[in-house]
Amino acid sequence: MSDSAPILDVRALYKSFGHLEVLKGIDLQVKPRELVFVIGPSGSGKSTLLRCCNRLEEPNSGSIRIEDIDILAPGVDINAVRRRIGMVFQSFNLYPHLNALGNVTLALRKVEGKTREEAESLGIQALTRVGLAEKAKSFPNELSGGQQQRVAIARALALEPVIVLFDEPTSALDPELVGSVLSVMRELRESGMTMVVVSHEMRFAQSAADRVIFMDDGRILEQGPPEQLFNAPDHPRIQEFLRTIQAH
Template sequence: MTDEGFLAVEDVSKWYGDEQVLHDVSFEMGAGDVTVLIGPSGSGKSTMLRCVNRLAEAQEGSIRLDGVDVLDPGTDVNELRREVGMVFQGFNLFAHLTAVGNVALGPRRVLGLSKSDAMERAREELERVGLGDQFDSYPAELSGGQQQRVGIARALAMGPKLMLFDEPTSALDPELIGEVLSVMHDLVDDGMTMLVVTHEMSFARAVADEIVFLDNGRVVERGPPEQLFERPEHDRTGRFLERIAGHD
């Protein structure tokens, strides 16, 4: 672990109307760390992820990313999102653009790269995710796993400091999940800082530096994978992992 305070989430709370969906959530990550958020549906995992790049607004608490106060009203949200890549459950690709066109769009429009430089970067990132033979394919011509890998390449092309993954395999057929997890394994090996929401427990156990278990918007337990999987401190954690293990 390097620089333990690279991402520091402290006492974050979030409401949607009268419903409180996050209750004083706290955790921290160092640069190069992988933290995995787990928990039942509706536990606040995706909301917590979205608060990190201000796709959702936390009403209380503090989030600091590499020294920047994320929740400060004066923080440039567009600059924040340039440094925080996000991969969603859905692929959200532009149907009228090829794979390389989808990946090059951000570097051209947001980073101001020339068309040739943006296309070169897009090709490099598509190669990185194993799609060097699909530059000119349109989303409709790609499998779900390939589309999600284009989505990962698109986020990587912006040169992010932090990658957020919101259940990136949940929309995929079972036989396609492995190819996306393989790319994510490679990113871990490359030292990418990653905050991941997933139900893939074998993946979480293999790559996480820390697992944070959320239930009803609260952190029930957090710690290294071997602690949560082998000797959880809370019965609620053990019950959840036993139940989900049968589906992993």
């Protein structure tokens, strides 16, 4: 694959919940190894955009391609597509009845059909990447919020996705636990993972993002490198938003 062909290619995406139109024509291309940061006020459609990208929400119209596969096509094997797209949730959503390793290996065994031994060795590798190999036997309720989120990241990584979508990965964490999750994300970026991150961690965006996208009211209002968007945005709306964020 040439370096310029996008991994994720979203065109003219529309999504409504009943009468409420949440996405009003989104176009977004994410290239390999790119880290795209999505910011914007709550209710602007950021999470919905991410959730459409692996069809946890069904868009009303538009197209979404992952590595040139149209994931909205009628006959597509959505479960095969989904394991190529990692997803990390705000509320971790670890399975409470399985230990960390069990969380990471479930899909390896059931979706990819690997044996327990294969799955566990891959699972340990994934947990090692997030620095939690020694917690493999711990259950979610024995882990801190930051550790739980890192296990959730390992769960996504174990399937060797081509892209990982982060839906506010640090919003549910206590401030002192945010750093550990961000440093895992930073290492991921350095290893060349393609990522789309919805988050309010502006400092992380400034230092790690290739491109920042500002969404407002279901549209992409402006996008560009972090320096430009944070320091000299075209839209007064963005300045206003950045001021309210920094006020905290």
